[in-house]
Amino acid sequence: MLEQIEGSQAVARAVACCRPEVVCAYPISPQTHIIEAIGVLVRTGELAPCEFINVESEFAALSVSIGASATGARAYTATASQGLLYMMEAVHNASGLELPIVMTLANRAIGAPINIWNDHSDAMAASDAGWIQLFAETNQEAADLHVLAFRLAEELSLPVMVCMDGFILTHAVEQVDLPEQAQVDAYLPPYSPRQFLDPADPVSIGAMVGPEAFAEVKVLAHLRQLDALERIPELAAGFEVVFGRPSAGLVSSYRTDDAGTVVVALGSVLGTIKDAVDERRLAGERVGVVGITTFRPFPVEAVRRALVGARRVVVVEKAFRPGGGGLLSGDISLALRDAEVTLHTVVAGLGGRPVTRRGIESVLGAAERDELGGLSFLDLDNDVVEAERARVLSSDPVEPSGAATVRRRPPPVATRVGESP
Amino acid sequence: MFQVRIHGRGGQGVVAAAEILSMASFDEGRHAQAFPSFGSERMGAPVVSYCRIDDRPIRTHEPIAEPDALIVQDATLVHQVDLFSGLTGEAYVLVNTSKSFEELGLADFAAGFRPDRLLTCPATALALEHVGRPLPNAALLGGFAALTGRVSLDALVRAIGERFAGAVGTANAAAAGAAYAYVKDEARMERDRGVSARAGAD
Numbered sequence: 068m069l070e071q072i073e074g075s076q077a078v079a080r081a082v083a084c085c086r087p088e089v090v091c092a093y094p095i096s097p098q099t100h101i102i103e104a105i106g107v108l109v110r111t112g113e114l115a116p117c118e119f120i121n122v123e124s125e126f127a128a129l130s131v132s133i134g135a136s137a138t139g140a141r142a143y144t145a146t147a148s149q150g151l152l153y154m155m156e157a158v159h160n161a162s163g164l165e166l167p168i169v170m171t172l173a174n175r176a177i178g179a180p181i182n183i184w185n186d187h188s189d190a191m192a193a194s195d196a197g198w199i200q201l202f203a204e205t206n207q208e209a210a211d212l213h214v215l216a217f218r219l220a221e222e223l224s225l226p227v228m229v230c231m232d233g234f235i236l237t238h239a240v241e242q243v244d245l246p247e248q249a250q251v252d253a254y255l256p257p258y259s260p261r262q263f264l265d266p267a268d269p270v271s272i273g274a275m276v277g278p279e280a281f282a283e284v285k286v287l288a289h290l291r292q293l294d295a296l297e298r299i300p301e302l303a304a305g306f307e308v309v310f311g312r313p314s315a316g317l318v319s320s321y322r323t324d325d326a327g328t329v330v331v332a333l334g335s336v337l338g339t340i341k342d343a344v345d346e347r348r349l350a351g352e353r354v355g356v357v358g359i360t361t362f363r364p365f366p367v368e369a370v371r372r373a374l375v376g377a378r379r380v381v382v383v384e385k386a387f388r389p390g391g392g393g394l395l396s397g398d399i400s401l402a403l404r405d406a407e408v409t410l411h412t413v414v415a416g417l418g419g420r421p422v423t424r425r426g427i428e429s430v431l432g433a434a435e436r437d438e439l440g441g442l443s444f445l446d447l448d449n450d451v452v453e454a455e456r457a458r459v460l461s462s463d464p465v466e467p468s469g470a471a472t473v474r475r476r477p478p479p480v481a482t483r484v485g486e487s488p
Numbered sequence: 489m490f491q492v493r494i495h496g497r498g499g500q501g502v503v504a505a506a507e508i509l510s511m512a513s514f515d516e517g518r519h520a521q522a523f524p525s526f527g528s529e530r531m532g533a534p535v536v537s538y539c540r541i542d543d544r545p546i547r548t549h550e551p552i553a554e555p556d557a558l559i560v561q562d563a564t565l566v567h568q569v570d571l572f573s574g575l576t577g578e579a580y581v582l583v584n585t586s587k588s589f590e591e592l593g594l595a596d597f598a599a600g601f602r603p604d605r606l607l608t609c610p611a612t613a614l615a616l617e618h619v620g621r622p623l624p625n626a627a628l629l630g631g632f633a634a635l636t637g638r639v640s641l642d643a644l645v646r647a648i649g650e651r652f653a654g655a656v657g658t659a660n661a662a663a664a665g666a667a668y669a670y671v672k673d674e675a676r677m678e679r680d681r682g683v684s685a686r687a688g689a690d
Contacts (some may be wrong), residue, residue: 071514235549238582240507240522242514337545423550 074236075100077243081210083114084251085217087143090133091120093128095150097233098173124148129157136166148175162197166222173233176418184419187385190200200363202333206466215444222416232335254309290363315360317369327354329377337469343427372401414447489542491552496561499531501625506537511647513541521546584624586610604678618663630664634671
């Protein structure tokens with residue numbers, strides 16, 4: 068049913084339609100509205116049977132989810148940012164134990180300096196944890212991907228993280244065609260675990276594996292991830308049959324057919340990039356967009372096909388590794404290793420800095436003029452960076468440096484509108 | 489696309505106002521997107537919310553830097569926050585106050601706008617009268633509907649009822665209706681003033 072609804076509420080309703088039996092989460096912005104809403108659905112009995120378990124930390128939240136899933140219950144949790152880091156040991160355990168937990172990650176920056184706003188640092192920090200990672204472009208996709216995620220997770224016995232941009236999507240009120248219970252029931256069969264703990268028939272799950280078999284376990288995990296690349300397009304097609312609307316799958320393309328320059332990105336920024344592409348098209352530039360929905364496993368072949376014909380690829384990333392570069396760019400360059408393509412990384416939107424259509428247009432303009440470097444930062448205040456570098460190099464080493472000093476400077480342009488300092 | 493920015497303080501229903509406007513626009517068959525400024529909001533701190541309304545799906549998710557309409561829920565912000573950033577002379581501006589723009593110290597600012605699009609509305613007084621609490625958001629939305637014609641009062645009343653159940657919804661709808669009537673009257677007077685001023689110049 069089409070409703071004007073907050074993204075978090077839409078996700079809560081979609082998750083509830085998936086009939087999770089155990090929901091265990093610890094509140095953290097910007098995920099809080101999702102689990103609050105699910106908590107209400109459990110309390111009112113609209114989501115039943117389901118146990119909502121309050122715990123003292125994210126580590127406990129995922130550990131309880133692991134325990135629940137290991138007993139054969141459909142388990143769901145949600146977190147963000149430092150919450151994900153705090154549960155990280157368990158994140159690896161969930162995938163290593165092949166438990167099909169579904170988690171919403173309301174993407175948020177990682178501190179220090181502490182920052183509650185959106186970027187993709189948290190998802191990137193877990194990109195090697197053995198979870199499938201799906202990125203939603205819109206709240207419609209965020210709601211729908213959760214339904215697909217449970218089906219995918221349980222078919223492959225792998226946990227799935229559905230990433231949605233914190234605040235930008237979680238707190239946006241937009242129209243969403245909500246999955247209906249009958250549709251979800253038709254699409255998502257009851258969970259039938261491959262293995263589960265049963266006191267009547269005791270087994271151990273997750274026993275120690277030594278050098279004689281550890282590599283084989285890891286390769287099996289890798290192959291199951293690759294199986295997901297086969298299954299996701301099939302599950303997306305099946306979703307469309309049941310729900311009457313397309314589902315996101317591996318990658319999506321927009322106006323790429325004749326495009327010499329293609330922008331690649333993850334998540335909600337794709338909408339703004341599409342608007343920018345339309346503007347540049349009006350000016351006669353042949354530009355397009357490729358959105359990556361399935362980030363883990365990385366769909367190398369699908370990305371390669373989507374970027375065939377492009378002479379220039381601009382990867383817009385909401386995260387970056389200090390001392391390294393863009394994580395997504397690394398994956399893209401792997402997909403393009405035999406192609407004659409110029410690859411640019413543009414880091415944008417760190418810590419919630421707005422990514423604007425004009426900003427993206429300026430990137431495309433610079434690319435067109437051959438002025439875009441290998442690694443650049445959108446809307447960066449270079450004066451602040453250079454002044455701080457100069458100050459640190461010239462100052463007494465006992466003086467405070469870094470974030471503590473930069474914070475006292477005037478905030479960058481983007482936060483001026485209505486933000487308290 | 490029509491873009492609205494709402495300024496106020498934490499606790500005044502600034503975020504709810506944008507949501508209600510988006511729900512009313514959705515109710516009228518349009519696409520709408522409401523979202524808050526993202527931050528550590530708390531009671532009394534400056535808060536911003538946004539609403540986009542369009543006949544086509546809305547893809548962008550950037551903050552609204554150049555609004556077509558501005559609603560100011562708390563006039564004490566006018567000299568504290570850069571409220572009017574990005575406005576053109578064609579923009580609609582609705583300020584919650586029982587003072588005039590001159591009394592707010594905004595006479596020079598007001599001169600740059602169309603007089604029929606720049607209005608004040610005593611929304612807090614109307615809210616106290618109808619709701620019994622100084623929450624001006626619903627009343628201002630009624631004023632916004634009258635000022636811009638971008639959403640109907642009927643749709644707003646339905647959205648307010650959806651958001652606030654029972655007597656609270658009815659009272660807020662009444663406040664919206666009262667502000668609608670007030671602004672309709674103000675706008676007519678401003679237009680009449682504009683016409684007579686031009687007539688005088690001829």
